[in-house]
Amino acid sequence: MYAKGQAVIGLMEELAPKSYAVQDDKIGLQLGTLSKEIRKVLVALDVTDEVVDEAIREQADLIIAHHAIIYRPLPHIQTDTPAGRLYEKLIKHDIAVYISHTNLDVADGGINDMMAEAIGLTDTEPLDEVHTDKLKKLIVYAPKEHADKIRQVMFDAGAGWIGDYSHCSFNIEGTGTYLPREGTHPYKGEQGKLQKADEVRIETIVPQSVERKVVQAMLKVHPYEEVAYDLFVLDLKTRTFGLGRAGKLDTPVTLQELCEKVKQAFDVPTLRVVGDPNRMIRKAAVLGGSGSRYVRHAQFRGAEVLVTGDIDYHTAHDALAAGIALIDPGHNVEKIMKQGVADYLEQKLAERKWTTAVVASQVNTEPFRFV
Incomplete structure (x- = not known):
């Protein structure tokens, strides 16, 4: 028996309750209906044309994504614009879109815990308490x-x-x-x-x-x-x-060694680093997405390096002067949530004897190319 849309989202909100989201974050059902049986769920980081095409091929009825497809009130939906075409395609194929953003960042077992586990952090604590x-x-x-x-x-x-x-x-x-x-x-x-x-x-x-x-x-x-x-x-x-995690590494490593570990853990070909590559790192912090505003939070928690995306030039200089290293593998490392959330939902649905399938999107939504 297939699960209803509300039941699938009920399981999702057990992992990442909506109350955990930061104020005004665009989360929840953004398009479509949950008042239907869900044969298959596609878990994605972003909802792009390629991801929607994948959902159509997979015959998915619901996309659970991390990044919103609607950020602000829509004055109109024009189907000759990129966004309008996307909404039109989703509606024509009866694919609902549900967003779990900062609530999934904050949650136990959410993105930041997945990232912390991926590089071997233990005894973790939030960088910035939000709920x-x-x-x-x-x-x-x-x-x-x-x-x-x-x-x-x-x-x-x-x-x-x-x-x-x-x-x-x-x-x-x-x-x-x-x-x-x-x-x-x-x-x-x-x-x-x-x-x-x-x-x-x-x-x-x-x-x-x-x-x-x-x-x-x-x-x-x-x-x-x-x-x-x-x-x-x-x-x-x-x-x-809270957002982010700070914790101890089981074994101290150099900053250069940690960079290699980050590249492998998050499947990225290259990254940017600030700091002495020979510096020994014992305590590190991670924050999914854009973390420029959280460098001081990481330092306050005793972290010697912050692993996060979207570090800007001036933040890098400030961190260098303050004595904290930075590793920037890009915003897209949040893709770790695709398999993590898919595994979670698959287990919870099976426990309840529902036959709804869950798949992690295989589409690479990284907008940057490295040359």
Whole structure:
């Protein structure tokens, strides 16, 4: 059975919740509909004519991409312009386009973690904090005989963490009352008769990023036709998420050796480097995309080199003077997300017994050629 578009995107947003995106970022469904079955998903970095042609050949119904195809409000769609032709081709072939941008940069397991892992960084931390997960308290009333199962599915979905302690909850036993009206199908009792039930009030902590997942898991196993539960926002914070990653290298290497490792890890033929090639590097930072504004962030985190794209001339001079090395393999190294996201979605769809296929785009969207 194929997954519906909303279900596929639900899995994508478990990896990269929209709430993680920086303000005004152009993310989400940008073209088409998710109210259809998805036979195949194409994961791409950019949506170009060549990528759309690939989607047509692959008979993909949905493209999940990193870079937006619509950046600003459209005054019109003229099909004799490059952008207009692109939109027209997508619409004619009923291909939806969903964008996961800075939320995928920020997310655990997202682009920056993929980049950090690719060059062997450990004990990583964000360069620039952009999102702090809010905490909520979930209270649900459950029949005593179902309390253990309900608690467990909520914990499995991500509830109940306080610091390094998991499975945290508070439970009070009591008596619940309800009167089933006409048309109801009560778990216990009869229509028109007041029912008293032995219940447990379960309280637990839920990070906002997994709130929907936890609530859906709870509702799925709860036996009541109408579930009584409450969610309260707490004035507490949990994990902080951010752009970029800084971490330690397992083995110190020279800047020149790290350059070779970067070229291999990100499949780039050449790169630009700022700094002494013989300098020993023990701690490095990575940031997918354009990272000129984050050199100081990397240095503040103790990184001796920042691996990122789109370094400009003056930033390079400033970094040289400040004593931090730079490796610029280009913006396109974010292509690492294609296979990473495809593998993630393929696994999650298989776990749910959906037959929707996922493929990583094979189109090279690097606009620069090296001569």
